[in-house]
Amino acid sequence: MLKKIVILTILTSISCQTTKIKNDNYKFSSSTVELGSIGTSKLSFNQNTFESRGLANLENNIRLEIGIIPYNKKLNKIYKSKAKYNQTQRNITYTDSLPIKPELVTIKISDITSLVQEINSDHNTPILKLLTDTQNLKIISSLAVNLPADDITKIRQSDAYYLTNTQYKKYTIALYKAGKKTDIIDVNPETIVAYQVSSFCWVKSIKSNWYVADIVNENNTCSGITERKIKEKKNDKDLFDM
Numbered sequence: 001m002l003k004k005i006v007i008l009t010i011l012t013s014i015s016c017q018t019t020k021i022k023n024d025n026y027k028f029s030s031s032t033v034e035l036g037s038i039g040t041s042k043l044s045f046n047q048n049t050f051e052s053r054g055l056a057n058l059e060n061n062i063r064l065e066i067g068i069i070p071y072n073k074k075l076n077k078i079y080k081s082k083a084k085y086n087q088t089q090r091n092i093t094y095t096d097s098l099p100i101k102p103e104l105v106t107i108k109i110s111d112i113t114s115l116v117q118e119i120n121s122d123h124n125t126p127i128l129k130l131l132t133d134t135q136n137l138k139i140i141s142s143l144a145v146n147l148p149a150d151d152i153t154k155i156r157q158s159d160a161y162y163l164t165n166t167q168y169k170k171y172t173i174a175l176y177k178a179g180k181k182t183d184i185i186d187v188n189p190e191t192i193v194a195y196q197v198s199s200f201c202w203v204k205s206i207k208s209n210w211y212v213a214d215i216v217n218e219n220n221t222c223s224g225i226t227e228r229k230i231k232e233k234k235n236d237k238d239l240f241d242m
Helices: 002-016 074-082 112-120 121-133 149-156 236-241
Strands: 018-021 024-027 038-044 047-054 061-071 103-109 138-145 160-167 172-178 179-185 192-206 209-216
Touching: 018 074, 024 138, 047 121, 061 112, 061 149, 074 192, 103 149, 112 121, 112 209, 121 138, 121 209, 138 209, 149 179
Parallel strands: none
Antiparallel strands: 018 024, 024 192, 038 047, 038 138, 061 103, 061 160, 103 138, 138 192, 160 172, 172 179, 192 209
């Protein structure tokens, strides 16, 4: 009976720290996060935490998927709960009776292949070493954001969106229309409602070097020959030394 109570308590704690947006599970917390940030993700004392350890240097733009959805009562409650930790958080006026409701924007990294290529490139050797040395780091792969109305209008007027690295250790979102860059959006951390984290999948090259092969939702398994953890086979000398 006690075991069932403990399991139920854990499940309740987890469910209270997540929400479903467009059929995807998102986490919410008081942590400051950034799309594409690499770091440690934990659930501690019923609170999600994310501690950033670094950003990959992007020499090429990474394609994003952006969606716009109307606010609902649950999202509004979550957003207000974050105000306890952030007194400067932007206020949102929401009631069910509003004819035009506030809107939430989801921003998701869609071009995983290009991001993986960037991480494995020579210009990201420090980040790749950090990943291989720790093996438990995650990446912020999607955000749910409360953007200003002007930014939402810019998004609606665009047909392509990219994560760009035009500043040192700083990402921005570039907006394109008919192949031409029209504007940029700088996401204020105070407007972030929730986030998703993803895990790295690894594969060994013919030169016996490990590199990132894929990035998947943290609840998904790595497919094919890819591994969630780097597995080194010990040779006879290693076994003898033990």
